[in-house]
Amino acid sequence: MNNIIVLPLIIPIFTAVILVFLRNYIVVQRMITITTMIAVSIISFFLLELVQREGIIKLDFSGWKPPFGILFVADTFSVLMVLTSSIVTVFCLLYAFSTIGERHENMFIYSFVLLLVGGVNGSFLTGDIFNLFVCFEVMLMASYVLVALGGEKVQLRESLKYVLINVIGSSIFLIALAYLYSTVKTLNMAHIAERVAEAGQDPMLTTVALVLFIVFSLKAGLVLFFWLPGSYVVPPTAVQALFAALLTKVGVYALIRTFTLMFPHQPEVTHTIIGIFAGATIILGCMGALASRNVLTIAAYNIVIAVGFILIGLAVGTESAIAGSVYYLIHDMVAKALLFLLVGMMVYLTGEKLIDHMSGLIRNYPLFGWIYFLTMLALVGIPPLSGFVGKVLIGKGSIEAGSYVLLFLGFASSLVVLFSLLKIFLSSFFGETIITNEDKKPLPIASMASFIALALCMIAIGLGAEQLLVYVQDATNILVNPSIYIDAILSES
Amino acid sequence: MRINDVILRTVVKVVIFIILTLGVYLFFSGHNAPGGGFIGGLVLASGIILLYVTYDIDTIQKKMPFDFKKVAALGVLIATGTGLGAIYLDVPFLSQTDGHFQFPFIGDKHLTTVTLFEAGVALTVIGTLVTMILSISEDE
Numbered sequence A: 001m002n003n004i005i006v007l008p009l010i011i012p013i014f015t016a017v018i019l020v021f022l023r024n025y026i027v028v029q030r031m032i033t034i035t036t037m038i039a040v041s042i043i044s045f046f047l048l049e050l051v052q053r054e055g056i057i058k059l060d061f062s063g064w065k066p067p068f069g070i071l072f073v074a075d076t077f078s079v080l081m082v083l084t085s086s087i088v089t090v091f092c093l094l095y096a097f098s099t100i101g102e103r104h105e106n107m108f109i110y111s112f113v114l115l116l117v118g119g120v121n122g123s124f125l126t127g128d129i130f131n132l133f134v135c136f137e138v139m140l141m142a143s144y145v146l147v148a149l150g151g152e153k154v155q156l157r158e159s160l161k162y163v164l165i166n167v168i169g170s171s172i173f174l175i176a177l178a179y180l181y182s183t184v185k186t187l188n189m190a191h192i193a194e195r196v197a198e199a200g201q202d203p204m205l206t207t208v209a210l211v212l213f214i215v216f217s218l219k220a221g222l223v224l225f226f227w228l229p230g231s232y233v234v235p236p237t238a239v240q241a242l243f244a245a246l247l248t249k250v251g252v253y254a255l256i257r258t259f260t261l262m263f264p265h266q267p268e269v270t271h272t273i274i275g276i277f278a279g280a281t282i283i284l285g286c287m288g289a290l291a292s293r294n295v296l297t298i299a300a301y302n303i304v305i306a307v308g309f310i311l312i313g314l315a316v317g318t319e320s321a322i323a324g325s326v327y328y329l330i331h332d333m334v335a336k337a338l339l340f341l342l343v344g345m346m347v348y349l350t351g352e353k354l355i356d357h358m359s360g361l362i363r364n365y366p367l368f369g370w371i372y373f374l375t376m377l378a379l380v381g382i383p384p385l386s387g388f389v390g391k392v393l394i395g396k397g398s399i400e401a402g403s404y405v406l407l408f409l410g411f412a413s414s415l416v417v418l419f420s421l422l423k424i425f426l427s428s429f430f431g432e433t434i435i436t437n438e439d440k441k442p443l444p445i446a447s448m449a450s451f452i453a454l455a456l457c458m459i460a461i462g463l464g465a466e467q468l469l470v471y472v473q474d475a476t477n478i479l480v481n482p483s484i485y486i487d488a489i490l491s492e493s
Numbered sequence B: 001m002r003i004n005d006v007i008l009r010t011v012v013k014v015v016i017f018i019i020l021t022l023g024v025y026l027f028f029s030g031h032n033a034p035g036g037g038f039i040g041g042l043v044l045a046s047g048i049i050l051l052y053v054t055y056d057i058d059t060i061q062k063k064m065p066f067d068f069k070k071v072a073a074l075g076v077l078i079a080t081g082t083g084l085g086a087i088y089l090d091v092p093f094l095s096q097t098d099g100h101f102q103f104p105f106i107g108d109k110h111l112t113t114v115t116l117f118e119a120g121v122a123l124t125v126i127g128t129l130v131t132m133i134l135s136i137s138e139d140e
Helices: A003-020 A026-054 A076-099 A102-106 A109-125 A129-148 A153-184 A189-199 A203-220 A228-232 A237-262 A270-291 A295-316 A319-350 A366-380 A387-401 A404-429 A445-463 A465-480 A482-490 B006-029 B037-054 B057-063 B068-088 B114-138
Strands: A057-060 A071-074 B098-103 B107-112
Touching: A003 A026, A003 A057, A003 A071, A003 A109, A003 B068, A026 A057, A026 A071, A026 A076, A026 A102, A026 A109, A026 A465, A057 A482, A071 A076, A071 A109, A071 A482, A076 A109, A076 A237, A076 A319, A076 A445, A076 A465, A102 A109, A109 A129, A109 A237, A129 A153, A129 A189, A129 A237, A153 A189, A153 A203, A153 A228, A189 A237, A189 A482, A203 A237, A203 A270, A228 A237, A228 A295, A237 A270, A237 A295, A237 A319, A237 A465, A237 A482, A270 A295, A270 A404, A295 A319, A295 A387, A295 A404, A319 A366, A319 A387, A319 A404, A319 A445, A319 A465, A366 A387, A366 A404, A366 A445, A387 A404, A387 A445, A387 A465, A445 A465, A465 A482, B006 B037, B006 B114, B037 B057, B037 B114, B068 B114, B107 B114
Parallel strands: none
Antiparallel strands: A057 A071, B098 B107
16 A cells, blocks of 8 residues: 555644644654654655655555546655655754744744645645645645744735735636636546647647646746745745745646646647746846845845746756756755755844845854855856756756757856855955954854755755766656656556 | 623524534534535534624633634544544555444444544534634734
8 A cells, every 4th residue: 555655744734733732842842843854754765765666656545546536646756856845844943943932933833834844745746636726725824824923014014915925826726727627527637638638738728727837837936926035034034944945846846747747738839938937037036136135035036046947947848958957946945945044044143134234254153154155056056066967957958959048048047146145155254254252143053953964965966966867867757758657647557 | 881682692592502403413414415524513613603702702711611723633633633544554545434333222323434534624613713703803
């Protein structure tokens, strides 16, 4: 029985509910939360090995056979995402323990983090598009609370916007699902893919695909990212890092899944639009990152740039480009979490958000400064760090397909990323120190441990590219040959 | 100033039993006929909210000293717990089973595990709804 597939969803949710009863025992809460996430990481790793051995595996809930029941599907792509998100969550939690403060811990924050992770893992693993909607909602409900928790004025303002935009997004999602169901009469993703392939992707289905595209773009921050820089910078740092690492990536995952599995038949319409959106996202994100002098906003715009960059791979659609997208997605989850934790720590240490008001941090905290430098190099894509292989693969794919404009935009964005992050480095880490030894705040050891661990992950993703590429290539193989996925789900075994 | 609500109070004393009975009936008829944990829970919750409206919060809280947030959590715990039970028995997640049992005096009864799941759903709905209404009413 393949019940292991559902564990990354159900264990966090079950534990989250148990934590509600342990509201006043904060130490117990912390221990249970981190143990749970470590357990989920280990389970995901086993799941990855299992998928490697046995190919795509599925779990029919209550034994209802597809296409009638809901099912969870584990293929290499989804399990890689689950594994990465679980590991990143462990380190974000480690950071949260030392910085988040008792006020948040008393208000069920760990429960909501676990619910968020449950929703994220569910979105990655589900094989039913309505179930995808449900898992999105679980994730979003938890994120609404996490944005608003803390009760500051700015949080109220941003959470109102965030909730409103996502409620609208979800209702459009629901409408798109209704259209989809009325045309293909099924909600099972493999079954939809099969029927769309049989009937041909007519204009009606392409329209449905584009409505879904708009919804996922809203969640992923593709062009429609106007809500993102505001709402991602208001919650506590650990939550910001989780959002940066997980939330937009779920949207990107949904986009890749939708347009490789279900609607790949009209690339001259859909993939062209994805390409235009990806290019526009990169340009707008770069403008935001260049214009801002607030460390948190610069980091938030870097998320946007990365989303655009990953989707170049999908827009181009060749095998190496999609492999690059998968690889870069993994890298970006780790690197963005680390970037947000680092800039959050800068704000915590200095009490300032503008780069002009910080200076000379590297003299007070040398290791911290160099880890920031390392993160910057990884995000820019300097070998042998983690961003390099993904960028090379996406670049190679764009050249194969002859998309030179996207190629140029993608690599020009690397320079902008370098410039925006170097701006922080030069003005905040270098220069005369503003913190005297007397008012120097000690850097919490647990936070330092999470920085080092995430930095090591980044180096490992870069140096272990050869081992990781085996998995990535397997994931890509399923993405470019949707028939493997469809056969694995719908064939009678 | 207290409004004169003697009619409401008198009516509620009788009607509340009808509402709660209907809620329980809907809950048990659930898995085969219209009804179920969600709808049963809604009716039960509306009964409880009616009590809160008729009498004041303090009186009801004295007689029903539950933290409704925890009631909701307990509900989710039961519902997901039935799923975990399926994992423990090595059948597909959320599998349900049923059977006919002979009891003394009441005779043959059809018992299902889905009732447990529905009980979880009902508790979640009650807990969530009452918490929502109470939070709104606490607003000054």
